[in-house]
Amino acid sequence: MDLFFQQVLNGLTLGGVYCLVALGLTLVYGVLHVPNFAHGAFYMAGAFVSFHLMTAWGWPYWLAMLGSAACVALLAVLAERLVFHPLRHASPLHPMIAAIGVLLFLEAAAQAIWGADFQRMQSPYTGIVDLAGVTAPVQRLLIIGAAFALVVIVHLFLTRTVTGSTIVAMAQTREGAALVGINANRVAMLTFALSGVLAAVAATLYAPINLVYPAMGHLVITKAFVIIILGGMGSVPGAIAGGLIIGLAESFGAFYVSDHYKDIIAFTLLVVILSLRPQGLFPNAAR
């Protein structure tokens, strides 16, 4: 039974990180209909900036996370202004290809600055607590706590504040949003900034139990796409539920089936669920 709860803990850790990444991806898709492949690069950039701030500048962990969130938010806004905004009237294929371009560009840039080596980020939280037989590294508990707190904050922001409502409004009816005087450009920049913050925080949370390297975003972004396809493209509750489902499925699959197949589970699940429910789990959910 302890092993079961161990897997739940691991699944929630993974799920928390996936939720944050998928949330940013689904918000951008909902508002701008851009499948932002570059989101994986934002994630990678978030990890590297935190790593750099901590090792080269000696910033403490949480401050580095904040700094990284600010940097990646800026990076995301720049990508929106310089790449996606000029393509807003082009056929949907163009922003998609441009997103891949941004991904490759950012990866090459990271490699040029920090090298292609695997780096290890030190977390100040190296302790291990014993929760009724379940071994819980503090960093994992931190990931779960911080990720879910952030999901709640984002949810409150989207539903309780006027600024957050403009994002939801534009995702639901673009034209309606323009006709009440919502500035589409501002919402687009805000959404990209928010997605950047979420990616950077997710990366900084997860990096200490993983490695930091230029291609680290690949697997995360493909899984985030699986999650938002499962949850319904553009759906916020879908991204959260999907993130948890994939996280738990991976940790249980890795343990009960085989660790080698861990990364295949998400995609298998995608094929199975889409053949049963082609519309996704939360079709046109209240975004």
Added chain:
Amino acid sequence: MLAFENVSLNYGSFRALDEVSLHANEGELVVLLGANGAGKSSIFLAASGLQKACAGSIRYGDCQLVGMKPSRIVEQGVVQCPEGRKLFPGMSVMKNLMLGAYVHRRDKTGNRKRLDEVMALFPVLEHKQNDPAGSLSGGQQQMVAIGRALMGRPKVLLLDEPSLGLAPLVVKQVFEVISQINRAGTTVLLAEQNAFAALKIAHRAYVLERGRIVLEGDRDSLMSNEAIRKAYIGT
């Protein structure tokens, strides 16, 4: 107050508006009549800045609306209630209405007062205010759409086919409310296929065909115009 001068609008190679000139004076209720595809919606899209006119000018007071951002146009007081309503279906009625006041978001007391006025105009919405707008009936959704536009405190209200798809009794209610809004001092530009009902509450009207204005006049002259009666009123 709002004046189109030789406005043309193209969708690709299709000319939706061809040198349209029209105006609405302060306090007037002006009706645009015409079949589907005659260009009524294009006039509104151009006025709201959602489609850019390729020639001509749209003046509102001293402002030139051509080339202005949609959000700026709403701030100026030209507010559209679009065809198909374009509500936020997943949000509550209350939230839809409050987002209508988005450009006045800092004036909380003014918005609350305005909300009371809108609720007085559409008492049914009072009980529905926490329901998602998408769950309402067509007539109620239309009321939310008009209410949302009113929350933007329009000086000129652009109403695009508010009676579309509604039951006759509801249509009557909607037209009564529009007339009431106009009598309270708001200039209204109303596009309608329901010519008889629209002309009854109008001061003046324009008739559009294939992107051109083919006829204009005050209510009585159009009501008695033989061609109009045949084409649009059916008597």
